[in-house]
Amino acid sequence: MNLLIQLLVIILAFISHKHEAIAQSPNTYTSLVFPVTKHTDTTKPLYSVRIKATDYMDTQSSYSNYLIDIDAPVIWHDCIPDWKTYPVPCHSENEACMEVQPYSYKNPSCHPNSNRKIPGWGYCSCPVNVVNPVTGSCENTVFNYDYFTMNTSNGKNVLNGVYGATPTGSCASSSSFKSFPKDVKGVMTFSSSPYALPASLNLYGELVKKITALCLPSKSSAPGVLFTGTGPYYLLPQSNVDIRSLLSYTPLLDNPNSFGYFISIKAIVIKNRSINIPADATTKLSTTEPYTTLRTDIFTRVARRFSMVTKRIPTAKPIAPFDRCFRRSTNGTKVGFKVPNIDFSLQGGKTWTISTANSIKQMTKDVACLALVDGGATSVPAITIGTFQFEDNFVVFDLENSTFGFSSSLLSKKTSCANFNFTQLM
Ligand SMILES: *[C@@H]1O[C@H](CO)[C@@H](O)[C@H](O)[C@H]1NC(C)=O
Ligand SMILES: *[C@@H]1O[C@H](CO)[C@@H](O)[C@H](O)[C@H]1NC(C)=O
Ligand SMILES: *[C@@H]1O[C@H](CO)[C@@H](O)[C@H](O)[C@H]1NC(C)=O
Ligand SMILES: *[C@@H]1O[C@H](CO)[C@@H](O)[C@H](O)[C@H]1NC(C)=O
Ligand SMILES: *[C@@H]1O[C@H](CO)[C@@H](O)[C@H](O)[C@H]1NC(C)=O
Helix, strand or coil, rough: CCHHHHHHHHHHHHHHHHHHHCCCCCCCCCCEEEEEEEECCCCCCCEEEEEEEEEECCCCEEEEEEECCCCCCCCEEEECCCCCCCCEEEEEHHHHHHHHHHHCCCCCCCCCCCCEECCCCCECCCCEEEEEECCCCCCEEEEECCEEEEEEEEEEEEEEEEEEECCEEECCHHHHCCCCCCCEEEEEEECCCCCCCHHHHCCCEEEEEEEEECCCHHHCCEEEEEECCCCCCCCCCCCCCCCHCCCCEEECCCCCCCCCEEEEEEEEEEECEEECCCCCCCCCECCCCCEEEHHHHHHHHHHHHHHHHHCCEEEEECCCCCCCEECCEECEEEECCCCCCCCCCEECCCCCEEHHHHHHCCCCCCCCECEECCCCCCCCCCCCCCHHHHHCCEEEEECCCEEEEEEEEEEHHCCCHHCCCCCCCC
16 A cells, blocks of 8 residues: 555544544543553562553554553553554654654663564654663664543543544564563553653643643552543542642652653651751652662661651561561561651642651561662662652642642542542443
8 A cells, every 4th residue: 555545544544533532522521531550460569551552444452551651751562463553654754753763762772773664564664762661671662653542531430432542652572561560561651751641632732631640559459540631530438529629739840851750859857857858859750660769868867867766666677678677566466557757848848748658668477668768879860759659649740830749648538549430421
C-alpha cells in the first residue's frame, strides 16, 4: 500500500474514533480514570495502570498494565507482534521522527540505534532510546502511533462513555519487559513531556486538563486510582468529600534537565526539632524508587533525630537497605507501635506529614524499619521521595498551575487509596 494512503486511512480511523468517543459520553466527565495495581513480584514494588489499546485498523484490542512513570519522556510498550502497528518513518523522511529525537535517551551505554526496516512497510522506522525504570538500562524502541481507549469519570464513578487518544508512543521487543512484574508490558508516562499521556490527550483541543491525580494502594488485593483531568475526586465512604478539600499545595519547580516533578523541602521536622535542608538540595518525586532517599548529610541528621525520639523502642539488627530497625514483639507478643511523624516543611509553608504507615516498613514478623535510605554523600537529587511514602496519600501533579497537591495519609481521614467506587454508571 502506498504510504500516503496508509496515512490517510489511519487519520480517518482516528477521527472517526474520536467522534464516536464524544458521542458515547452523554454524562459530563471531568477526568479519565484508571485502576492502579501494586505489583510485588519484582525486587521492588511497582505500580501499574490498566489501559485498553486498539490497533490502528480497529480490528483488535486488548487491556494491558503499564508501569506508572512520572519521569520518562515517552510512553513505551511491547510491540504486539501480530498487530498492525503503524510505525513512524525514520528521521530524514519524517518530521514527527525529527521532533522526537531530542527526547531519545543519550548515553554511551545505548548502542546507536540504526534505522530498522519494518517488514512489509518498505521504509525505515524511527528509533527512540528509553531507560528501563526497573533495570536502569537502555532499550531501543521504535516510534509508533498508538490508540488508547480510556474510561471517563465524574470523580465519583466510572461513566459509560469512553475517551480515545492517539499518542505517539514507542514499542520495544518483549525481552525488554523481562524484569517487569509478570503482567506489566509497558510504561505509561505522566511526566511533563509533550509525549506523555497528559499532553497527548489534548491533540484535538483542551478537553482534559493536564492534571494527574495519583493514589497508590498499599496492598495488591484492591486497586488504587489514577485520574487525569480536573477534580472533583471522591473516595468511599465519604461520598460527599471532594478530596481536593483535603489537599495542600506547593509549587512544582522547573528542572531544565528532566520531565519529572521537583519540589522544595525547606526543613524536615521531627517532634518539634527542625532539620534545615540546604538550599542546593532539590527534591524529586518518583513512582519507581521504592523508598525516600536522602543525601548522607541530610540522612544522618534525620536518622539521629529519629533515633532520639524512638529510644524507648527496642532496636533490632538492621535489614538492608535500612539502618534503623525496631523489634516489634516481645516474647511473641506484638507491642503497640507508633512513632513520631516526620514532617516535610515545603516551600510555601505547607507540611506533608509522614506518619507511621509511611515511615515504618514491616520487614519480618518481628522487625520493622525506618523506611528511609542513605543515598550517599553526592546524591543528586539530594532527596528523592519514593513510593512507600506515597501509598495511601492522595497527590496531584498539576501542570496547568504548576503545583503539587498532597493529602498526607488518608488513613487518618478514614479512607484509603483502595476506596474509589469503580462501579460504572449505565
Ligand atoms: C471501564 O470501567 C469498567 C468498570 O470499572 C471496566 O469493566 C472496563 O473494562 C473499563 N473500560 C476501559 C476502556 O478501561
Ligand atoms: C512543640 O512545641 C509547641 C510550642 O513550643 C508545644 O506546644 C508542643 O506541645 C510541642 N510538641 C511536641 C510534640 O513536643
Ligand atoms: C520473656 O520470657 C522469658 C522466659 O519466659 C522471661 O524470663 C522474660 O521476663 C520475658 N520478657 C518479657 C519482656 O516479658
Ligand atoms: C489553578 O488556577 C486556576 C486559575 O488561575 C484557578 O481557578 C484554580 O483554582 C487553580 N487550581 C488549583 C488546584 O489551585
Ligand atoms: C458505588 O456507586 C454506585 C453507583 O453510584 C452505587 O449504587 C453504590 O452504592 C456505590 N457503592 C458504595 C459502596 O457506596
